[in-house]
Amino acid sequence: MxxxxxxxxxxxxxxxxxxxxxxxxxxxxxxxxxxxxxxxxxxxxxxxxxxxxxxxxxxxxxxxxxxxALLLTGVFAANMFGQWALRQGNVLLHKIPIVKSIYSSVKQVSDTLFSTSGNAFREAVLVQYPREGSWTIAFVTGRPGGEAGEYLRDDYLSLYVPTTPNPTSGFFLMVPRKDVIELAMSVDEALKYIISMGVVAPPLPVVLAARNQHG
Missing domain, CATH: 1.20.5 (Single alpha-helices involved in coiled-coils or other helix-helix interfaces)
Known part of the structure; x- marks a missing residue:
């Protein structure tokens, strides 16, 4: 039963x-x-x-x-007049005291996440967290910038470490690139792996699978 x-x-x-x-x-x-x-x-x-x-x-x-509405907005934003109108709107919103803080922050995050030229969530990596010898999957979001970037002048990466099984919350880390292992799995496969708490493991890349067969 x-x-x-x-x-x-x-x-x-x-x-x-x-x-x-x-x-x-x-x-x-x-x-x-x-x-x-x-x-x-x-x-x-x-x-x-x-x-x-x-x-x-x-x-x-x-x-x-x-x-x-989203499709029409996208068409409008893709032409020269639409881009000019959006720039004027951004200038106006940045002049409103409280609105400019909220709008600029949200716009920076959304531009980083959804821009086709951005680095956010384009790569899954392995990193030791929360202690040495304990590994977890993280997502590369870029490189440290601003004041933090001035102190971390070496080859550092900005990482987002999602929680399980809810990947919408997590931790932000800045670690040396040499301490990170790049993974061949896609971001979608990594998210499935995290959400399933390690139960749904993505398939091995072709190179690793061939190496295991000959090893």
Whole structure:
């Protein structure tokens, strides 16, 4: 009986969690869309309130609208006029006292994480943490900068060490490159390895697999 219950749990648990996460994301986007519609009622004539209320009841419409808005924004930002308008908007936001601190910090992080030319989360490595002889997987986020970079003038790397099984929290380390072992596994494979607490190990690279066979 226990064997069959565990087997059934292994079948349904990943599917249930996937559905739950997707449902949460859809609910969040629909809620944001409904908030925008409610805010627009304050500036639109009363005759438009009825159709807006009907739009709130359409499931999944928020996702379609948000994805469309992101695509249109991307198209706008990719041309010369859009880039000029965004620069002017950035200048304006950086002149507002409290807003500029929040906006500039978030923009720096997002530009680093999502830029195709950035180094953030492009490579998985092994590093000794939290003590010598104990190893964990970390992600290279670049090199130390600012005042820390002035003190660490040698070949240092900035690393993010995620926690298990929740990789959204973790620790920031600055360590010498010589103390880091580069891994051939992709970032996605490393994340799966971390989230599964070492249960789902990525396959060996072709070179290592061949070496083990001949060794």
């Amino acid at each position: 226990k064997k069959y219950l565990i087997a059934g749990l292994l079948v349904w648990l990943p599917l249930a969690i996937t559905i739950w996460v997707l449902h949460a994301i859809l609910g969040m986007l629909d809620g944001l869309f409904a908030t925008l519609l409610t805010a627009s009622q304050a500036v639109l004539p009363e005759a438009a309130h009825g159709p807006l209320e009907m739009l709130k009841q359409v499931p999944g419409l928020g996702v379609i609208v948000m994805v469309s």
